[in-house]
Amino acid sequence: MTTTSRPLVIAHRGASGYRPEHTRSAYELAFALGADAVEPDIVATKDGVLVLRHENEISGTTDVAAHAEFASRKTTKTIDGVALTGWFTEDFTWAELSTLRAVERIPELRQASASFDGHEGILRLSDLLDIVDAATLSARRPLVLVAEIKHATYFESIGLPLDELFADAVRDWATADNLIVESFEQTVLTKIRARGIPGRLVFLAEAKGAPADLVAAHGAKARSYADHLTAAGLDRLAREVDGVSVTRKLILRLDLTKKAVGVTDLVSRAHGSGLIVFCWTLRAENKFLAKNNRVKGEPRDFGNWRSEFELVLSSGLDGVFADQPDLALAVLAAPRA
Template sequence: MRIRIRILVAAATLSLLQACGGGDDDATPAPAAAPYKTLSGAAPLVIGHRGASGELPEHTLAAYERAIARGADFIEPDLVLTKDGVMIARHEPMLDDTTDVATQFDASRKTTKLVDGVSTTAYFASDFTLAEIRTLRAKQARAGRSTAFDGLYEIPTLAEVINLAQTEGAKAGRSVGIYPEIKHSTFHKGLFGANVFEDKLLATLHPIYGNSASAPVFIQSFEVSNLQYLRTKTKIRLVQLIDADDVKDDGSMSLVAPYRQPYDFVVSGDTRQFSDLLTSSGLDFVKTYADAIGPWKPYLVKTVNDQVDRNGDGRITINDRRVDGSTGVIEMAHAKGLMVHTWTFRDDASGYGFADPKAEMQYYMKLGVDGVFTDFPATGVVALKGL
């Protein structure tokens, strides 16, 4: 009787295991699919491009604060140096388009300098002390955006941007990272000496964030040799930016100077173009010094001109191109251990093949990008939540 009971119990147990999908070999359930196709499986980052620059003048504390309030994970200060060597947040070394410098200083303060091989006459930050910069006020630089806030905000230093990120992050109960870009490293090298800019940046970052790959910091540059130098000095994550000037009718990238190559390549005689850094061998090269790539978004998707007015503006332009999936750059970069952060998404400028800015960002997020730069962080947050 006891033997029969044991047999019945064993049979029942076997039946239960079979109903659940099998025996010991597959008793452990299959792992759930990662919710995101990013390198780490974590949610893609929303990066406030020059702050919430779609709402307020770029690179101001007000724009950065707005980006944080909108939910940005990181805020991006582009950096240039003043005459006395202070890092300030400006998109370019030239102050003309983003400040009221022309109303504050006589035209005699303009100078002519070579910027990435282009002779440029302007008011340069490097010709003004920080005390003089403090007298300036920011203005809207992008056509079609509100000028109601022109003249209200000062030009901040990197130290002030960091303080804001930490203070506002603490108020929000979350970490807010910074994503500084070293602007025109070769240009600044000619003015201040080799790696002075890079050393100043690390001298500011290390005491605050530590020399750590886990710090909420990315350092980005369109040049290469400065990132290679930084790799020997810091564990903070580095990002190689990849530029182009336009997209051709056939969907290929247009590469015309000064957007053809990293400018330090031009100076050194290296013939590689930006696009070469996105090949398999190019990514292997980038991996020797960087943790991520930052390509302009058209590098990441295939586009086709099928003569459909997708954005409804009554014209057929490059912005109406149909998007037909990934070019493979994201997947190849991930396979080599590189993150992919792409730029720039704007509510008031239709992206290639998209009329809806939220849908555009979602498309790239679904492909697996690890971060998106956007002038409108609120839209980026909504896009992420809607995946």
Template sequence: MQKKPIIIAHRGASGYRPEHTIAAYELAIEMGADFIEPDLVITKDGILIARHENEISETTDVAVRPEFLHRKTLKVIDGEAKIGWFTEDFTLTEIKTLRAKERIPQLRPQNTKFNGLLEIPTLQEIIDLAKRKSIETEPIIGIYPETKHPTYFQFIGLSLENTLIETLQASGYKGKNAPVFIQSFEVSNLQYLSTKTDFPLVQLLNISGKPYDFIVKGDMRTYVDLVKTEELKKISSYAQAVGIHKNLLIPRDNNDKLLSPTSLISDAHANNLLIHAWTFRNENCFLPQDFQGNPQGEYELFFNLGIDGVFSDYPDTAISVCCNIK
């Protein structure tokens, strides 16, 4: 009998609280999420913190802080020019003076009431929360960190990987059965991590584009290429799971209606890879036409296909459906 899918709180319960805040992670745990997911970037002094991007004007109040006005700059991140404020230009002490804000206020105006109230958490603070809550509740709350822009951070001398492994190990996480998944959209850093740790690794696969380290190396393969059976076999040599854009599992037509499922789930399972789908959200603008106003129906469809987990901004919705699947 297949285990029930795991529920991964995407950036915490980010449908209800500004993403990547202790409040979002704590609410997700209270809702019953199996894992909480921090996107990891790094500070000038080498501390891992949770932000969607290293450019932080969309998710913090840095742009209205006069003491940091001079830090605004132009950088090229993964080939894309960005203007703003970047975590690697701030110490942790400076980051801790900032406050989080809702990233998509036009869709989630209810979350803007928390703007200016919540700190930017470190990875260690998120781990400490999960450990504390795991003592209070059953079962253990897992950690599902993503390494953001690993090639870029390695290039500027602030590699994420060793710091991540050291932080997890120092917190008592050990071995392949630890409640940990480490994910990345790049390949080479996961391959490196596979030589340094037994923690389960997750290769993220998008509906378009290619891993940035492939661009740097001149590798012509795209994410869509990587879902082919022969490529999944290669992924299984260094990773234990794939994190899949849900449209790769069930494509949509030009009218945003669902087409027939692909063979990707069975192909991944045939290569001993778990398959975790992303990202599930309740708002209609993210739902296919088939499930407007009915996010529960979308979950049910994907759960019945046999996926092993979902990333959700609304873990309570995911859990309510998951508990009822047979």
């Protein structure tokens, strides 16, 4: 996975603990801090350009609401069964989206990052490929793109097949070593592999619910994420993908008071099926930590992140997503007690 025996440290949407996510500065800072990989969320514009946003609804990550010329684009849509009101990438051309500026998604927790609001525009996937190439040359070591394909079933339903658009975008760039593709929808992963794109495929799993592609095909009978993580489900996944990436909630073992007291056996079970295992997301703020790792102060204050990061990493993960990749690297570099 890496040039060392340690887990891959993947900067979650870039160094999103320090800069507005999915911006050039977030990705460049991530590599400067030593991240092995960066993870973009990928959605599409009306004219088929792949852009990097947490969701296709962009009111929380851009200044679109301040653009009077786009006021009429505000609408309500149902995306993967959830009704959302706002502005959506698929209702804009790339030329229009390029006029927007990025903002911090959770400014109440990341005030320092929010001070960079409005400084940068939206990136295309092609822009990030150039950033990865430049960082690879500078670092003189292999660096990796962990590309998350978002809402593939929805986008295909409106005539924007993300598997085709993604394959076209990376075909001349991707190798078996520099690309990992992940999605909550295994259907799009299978389609990308069928298009001859090299790299590893990783299935994303939530703590509850079911994948949107299976719900679209089978309704209430869709196999849940929990079904995918049973012994039989993991064996099935191992025949079709290379790994599984799960929420931190499925790695940490909590007691009845929500204190972290250990780790589950999920990593060892998935390894037993021949899968690599990633986990998301390590974050240092009190808001995101288990109850016993929070310290007095505000939700935005850093808690006892080191203890929690160490516990998560003790599970034997092959890779971990982090909003503050330097902190994950610091834990990995420290001698174990």
